[in-house]
Amino acid sequence: MAVLTGAGVSAESGIPTFRGAGGLWEGFRPEELATPAAYARDPEKVWRWYAMRYTQVMAAEPNPAHLRLAELEQRKGDGFLLVTQNVDGLHLRAGSRRVVELHGSITRARCERCGHRQPLPPPDAFTPPPVCERCGGRMRPDVVWFGEFLDAELLARAERAFMTAEVALVIGTSAVVEPAASLGRAAKASGAYLIEINPEPTPLTPLADLSLRTSASEGLKTLLPTGS
Numbered sequence: 001m002a003v004l005t006g007a008g009v010s011a012e013s014g015i016p017t018f019r020g021a022g023g024l025w026e027g028f029r030p031e032e033l034a035t036p037a038a039y040a041r042d043p044e045k046v047w048r049w050y051a052m053r054y055t056q057v058m059a060a061e062p063n064p065a066h067l068r069l070a071e072l073e074q075r076k077g078d079g080f081l082l083v084t085q086n087v088d089g090l091h092l093r094a095g096s097r098r099v100v101e102l103h104g105s106i107t108r109a110r111c112e113r114c115g116h117r118q119p120l121p122p123p124d125a126f127t128p129p130p131v132c133e134r135c136g137g138r139m140r141p142d143v144v145w146f147g148e149f150l151d152a153e154l155l156a157r158a159e160r161a162f163m164t165a166e167v168a169l170v171i172g173t174s175a176v177v178e179p180a181a182s183l184g185r186a187a188k189a190s191g192a193y194l195i196e197i198n199p200e201p202t203p204l205t206p207l208a209d210l211s212l213r214t215s216a217s218e219g220l221k222t223l224l225p226t227g228s
């Protein structure tokens with residue numbers, strides 16, 4: 001079984017989604033903050049935005065949808081992979097371990113010089129930009145920006161899981177950002193039973209075998225009643 005999650009899964013933890021009313025991208029263009037060019041132009045500004053979001057996600061808690069997905073992994077074992085576009089680390093904090101963070105993590109920094117990754121200090125002890133503990137270089141947020149490639153190994157692992165899954169579950173994503181958006185389509189083309197949970201229709205909806213037009217936590221409760 002392969003699962004893909006997007007920002008909608010964390011909405012019930014109080015973390016805004018990217019698109020739609022109140023979304024993170026509303027009011028400014030992504031290229032002002034989430035691109036390599038923006039970072040080259042004004043690293044302090046980009047770090048301020050990421051530090052603000054880091055503080056926000058660390059103050060949030062995993063919600064019942066995150067917890068139920070961690071439980072599902074326990075039940076399914078080896079044949080299970082959770083691929084997330086979210087950078088908030090909430091799946092890991094909920095106990096999921098078979099996780100691919102396709103777009104990186106806002107809770108880590110990556111050295112611009114040597115590539116070393118390290119967790120950020122707690123928000124109240126954090127003054128950006130972080131300095132690499134290995135080489136002393138300046139570090140950037142360990143997230144994938146617009147115009148950057150995803151980690152090839154992580155993407156290959158995600159694609160393998162979706163192309164071999166009997167069931168693919170896509171939750172809380174607008175399914176418009178590639179290559180993540182194609183994972184559900186690839187699963188369906190390979191014969192998987194495709195389930196979508198989203199309060200709104202998406203480009204994936206016409207392909208889904210089952211569409212639950214509801215929140216992530218409600219949809220997962222319907223699919224996986226406790227104790228079943």
Ligand code: OAD
Pocket residue numbers: 005006007008009011012017018019020023034085086103144145146171172173174175176177197198199200202214215216217
């Ligand atoms: P979006 O903001 O594009 O979409 C969020 C989806 O969640 C929408 O389809 C909503 O209908 C749905 N939604 C809202 N509340 C929900 C709830 N309670 N339960 C379930 N679904 C709900 O977020 P993503 O699809 O995750 O990339 O965006 C994909 C990528 O675009 C992000 O990872 C980010 C962004 O640019 C990078 O930063 C690289």
